[in-house]
Amino acid sequence: MTPQAKIAILQHLIQIPSVNDHESQVADYIAGLFAPYPQAEIKKVTYADGRDNLVVTIGHEGPQLGLSGHMDVVAAGDESAWTHAPFAGEVVGDQLFGRGASDMKSGLAAIVITMLEFLEQGTQLPGSIRLLATVGEETGEYGAAQLTDEGYADHLAGLVIAEPSGLDNVVYTARGVIDYKVVSTGKGVHSAQPENGINAIDNLMKFYNAVGPLMAKHTQTDPVLGSLLHNVDLISGGEQINSIPAHAELMANMRTIPAYPNQVIYDELAGLIAQLNAEDGAQLDLSYSFPEEAIPGDPQAPLVQLAKQISDQVCGHDTQVVGSGGANDGAEFLRAKADFTSIEIGPGSNTSHQIDEYVSVKEYLQAIDFYEALVPAFLQQVQEPESITE
Template identity: 45%
Template sequence: MEQQERLQILKDIINIDSTNGNEEAVANYLGELLSRHGIDSKKVQYAEKRASLVSEIGDGGNRVLGLSGHMDVVDAGDPEKWTYPPFEATEKDGKLYGRGSTDMKSGLAAMVIAMIELKDEKKNLPGKVKLLATVGEEVGELGAEQLTSEGYADDLDALVIGEPSGPRIWYAHKGSMNYTVTSYGKNAHSSMPEFGVNAIDNLALFYNEVEKFVASVKETNPLLGNFTHNATVISGGNQVNSIPELAKMQGNIRTIPEVDNDEIKNVFAKIVDKLNAEKNVKLELVWDYDKLPVFSDKDSDIAKIGQAAYEKQAGQKIDLVTSPGTTDAAEFIKAKKEFPVIIFGPGVIETAHQIDEYVAIENYTDMIEVYKEMIIQFLAEK
């Protein structure tokens, strides 16, 4: 495939606005592209206009390597603040600008093109490559959860997720949990608060108890660092001279094995139960998002193959590191058998979700070659 065609494919999928949805348009584009090169695909419907895509090449005689990328992007914000329109991919000074250029349509496109080129080159692949292109990674890893529950990851021997890592390879990341706590009170005039129940005050009781727990946590993980908690969204009341009858808070937690998801759920439940036993306190806690920490083998075949392939292509040695964020790996690791996972793709995480998001074109095209080499080397090993 010519370099301009490689670049045009990426431009085409950046130009599809798949903000927290509409991924089926991307799946349709990629499915048609693969079909033109004799590669079959299957759409896995999640909801209206939302479908993941599964595709395979190889003879399936040896190992199975999974390649995964998500098709959704985060909101572009105010397009007037962008130098170039966020959904009109723009090439400038060796960079390609647009929402999703780095997170993570460049990684997804590079994986698809690597599969196509290996097929067109009639490379002998003594094993199978499985593409898992997902919906809803940015808002709950929805597609990865569905594909895993339906068995699409059960035959994998290794998985590469093409998130912008670069140039590094991530082999572990923290878990992530989101919650909403709702405080129910009673309206009253602010001049007579004794006739009401202040939902904001009771919400503050919950927040203070959580922060006491957070301060008491001394455990850390030598690779991932500290457990963290942040209150990120808060709302309550409807006018300044009324006692509020409703208040809500949302928070995000990044977990480590030493302070894991189950422990957090137990601690928070005890806090709510304790406060609800007090007079005029009524709190309701809902867990909106619950993703496990991911730990893979730093010395796995796929990690070493990835390092060697990047050094061969780019002439640069890269490190194996950990990430504070979370990825679709948190769902895929729930498959029936264990397999090593690495997060390795074009782009740098620092530009993800930012205005004027971009990917370096050379990095993108380098990663196509890197993925091809990784596929060949991984499937060649017994």
């Protein structure tokens, strides 16, 4: 496949506005690229109307390596603020612009093209590759959760997620995330008669004032990821200035570390809610939005070190083995029955989720070379680990 053809595939992906939805259009396009190859097993796994995950498997008997990328992108915001239209895929010099150019349609395109080139060239792989293209990563990783629950990761020997780490970084560990909401229900009355009502804001603030010190007790730090983070980011309540509020709520975001599994946090928050609800007039309700566990990882794992070695060779730089402050689909896939290492490495820039998001064309093309070298090397390593030298 020519470089121009590879760039055109990425441009086409960017031109599909899969903003927190409509991933089926992306899945249909990618499935169409594999359709000429009868040896490719193509499955669409429907999450909701217009939202299909895509699983494509190629190769032979032996170990299986997963290559994963999500098909959704975040909103472009004020499109008039963009210098380059967000859904055009415009190339200027070495930069290809568009929403998802970095996060993460360049990584998705690179792993798709890697598989297509193996098919085109008739490459005899010592195992198989499974593409896991997911929906809903940006809003909860529920596509990866669905694929995991339905067994599509149960036979993986390793997983590479093409998130935009940059090819000079192999991410082997990542923070988890807990988004939670607390709703306080009170009784609204005229503010001249507060004794006849229940102030929902007052009760919510009791939680707010207590939860910070409670989370601050988690003083253990991770040498790579740092400490547990807890931030209350949204608060709302009340109806008007002369009414005792009957409703108030807050939402908080936590970034967890392996030392504190999510269940520890759930238990503590539930305990605090129960304690406050024991007070007269308090009614606090706690809910969660798609929480994810932290990924512990091992920097010396064979897949981690192999990815570093190959990236060094392909790209000519000293690849770093690092952690990530953000969650990724690997947190869901690691719930599968198989025991495997998940890493994150892919093309991208520091413009993800920003105006004029872009990816370096050179790095995008290098990523394809990297994956094409990594896949057979890893499959061979799993089959014959003693043949792999440092």
